[in-house]
Amino acid sequence: MRVALFATCLGDTLFPDAVKATAVLLTRLGQEVVFPPGQTCCGQMHVNTGYQADALPLVRNYTADFADESIDAVVAPSGSCVGSIRHQHAIVAERYGDRSLRERVERAGAKTYELSEFLVDVLGVTDVGAYFPHRVTYHPTCHSLRMLRVGDKPLRLLKQVREIDLVELPGAEECCGFGGTFALKNSETSTAMLSDKMRAVTTTGAEFCSAGDSSCLMHIGGGLSRLRTGIGTVHLAEVLASTEQRVRPEEEVSA
């Protein structure tokens, strides 16, 4: 399949390792991975903060690249961006767009997948040949869970990883408190939610908290870092792309 990678603005700019891992993993699984260079951002932050008119150019830009018929599927390592593409782009297009945009939105949305969905539902694999010799707990993230209904797909993938010590996260389905601009507008409530999530993570004794969304990991990881818990975060894609030859394959130390 010709699979287009949607890096997401956050992944491209701040968390490239998760996107690199996605590219490597999908290629290793025999897909022809392309990166349409015109891509930028899905517009989720704009829609969720109330700026639908400002999201319109971003929706248009997304469909310009990804509705193209030469692309069989679009894969993004983010449940919330994929949720926005599949559920919110139509709202914006309905309100501000014309018929041709609405049609492109539908075409692009229908073939856009979150990573675990694509692996399990489209490629039909759960064992991707990964190796990750660490104690890991998995936070399922709200939009993967309740918007995309990915269910236990990420866990089915993780359970096949060799040498992983996967521990259940208590209260896993509870929000970490990120919520995009919610973390700024209601910073204190967001922090109260985060502190409960961090408590759950620390009780597992895990070395890493993993998730399918860099934004939630940025929030949980930001809290774990501030408190110097020593617990790291790792994107699902990075775990799945790790091998005996190289754990966290394309990691680039940021400092």
Add this chain to the structure above:
Amino acid sequence: MSSAFLGIPTPPPRAPYATGHLRGDQSFPDAAHTALDNTQQRRNLGKATATIRGKRDRMADELPDWEELRSAGAALKADVLARLPELLERFEREVTERGGVVHWARDADEANEIVTRLVAEKGSDEVLKVKSMATQEIGLNEHLESAGIAPVETDLAELIVQLGADRPSHILVPAIHRNRAEIRDIFLREMPGVDPNLDDDPVRLAEEARKYLRSKFMSTRVAISGANFGVADTGTLSVVESEGNGRMCLTMPETLITVMGIEKLVPSFTDLEVFLQLLPRSSTGERMNPYTSMWTGVTEGDGPGEFHLVLLDNGRSATLADGVGREALQCIRCSACLNVCPVYERTGGKAYGSTYPGPIGAVLTPQLAGMHESRDDPNASLPYASSLCGACYDVCPVKIDIPSLLVELRHQHVEQSRYTAEAAMMRASSLAMSSAKRFTKAQRASRLGRVLGGADGRISALPPPLNAWTSARDLPAPPKRTFREWWDSEDGREAVRAARREAERGES
């Protein structure tokens, strides 16, 4: 009366600004700031919501057709909203034919005046109250008191709130923020004739309340209730409850006055089969609530001889006028969304400043009462009081898509707002990200942030508004290379080539 209306149609009015409880006196983040520090309340709420959540989940899971029931509930309520005028007129006819008197109240002010006049006409200076959200919403108790009439709340939790000169914080469990030690203190301080040796044993607390309320049931001649359902094709009203105090109020007094929001209709009597399964399982986590009272007009020699029904709009027509927002009117006030909401669990209900707290309150309150009615209207902060985690939508027995309604109300708020710093930032980022050329420039600029990271690549302090982030969380410094720079680099190409070789090895 003229039959031709030739004026310009105006939107239906919102609930009045100054009457009732549909607006707090501060924004949600400000109210939350105080609430989050209330250690006792955090503990009480955490414990209570976790317990009710667990019960609800078990009750929903045990029904094989739960999803079909939810769909039926949603469809029935959508039908009611689509045919509201017709069904209301039918309902009025049925109630009237069976001996009830129907009053129409455009808003809280009209409803309060109608009810107070009816009570005064009976020469009563005390009225019994059945637990009711509609009468809380319109501030009926305060209005009655100003007319020299004492309302007596008979629901145990509402009584605790009333005696404590407090505000309810939950739709179903108004005193959820109190524990039994606090309740004992309130009873000892405020309840007439209380046993001075009262301890905090729940059985003893309930017994004290029962003694007090019994004396009121025996002596009070007028009662006021809300309604869970009004059945359009029979004129039947229904109240569901746990304690039986509502049943006492609905049967013992000479006069019964019911205040019902106009959206509380169901089309026909058999539709109750759907809602009487959905409501108790969603709200108290019970298969069936202990008391379901139904009455139709008046019945000679049985129950109140006089029955008045006040049909309340108070912003409901305005809500109905919004094609998206109207879904909030499907709500049957079960409060399941409050119990699963991570925001509600931590801030409690009072932070929402409204009779309707939690996720449903955040979409209902700004629509009933408006959110742009004054400068810095506190209601405008409500649609933002959510991380959009979606837990509310999953449990809603009538499938109200609360996250989508929150997003819609945020859109409406932004459209109504003047140009702000936030709007400027959103516009600028939209412009920057609407082309890859501008986006990559912005990415390069953001890399300047690497200097903030220091030796360990950890950013711990940022200027406003991002200091709201760094108040509790670090941020990693931007990486050396963006993804697209890596992809276009020799490293990136080599990594992909290596992966392709692995794929080919795997195939061969």
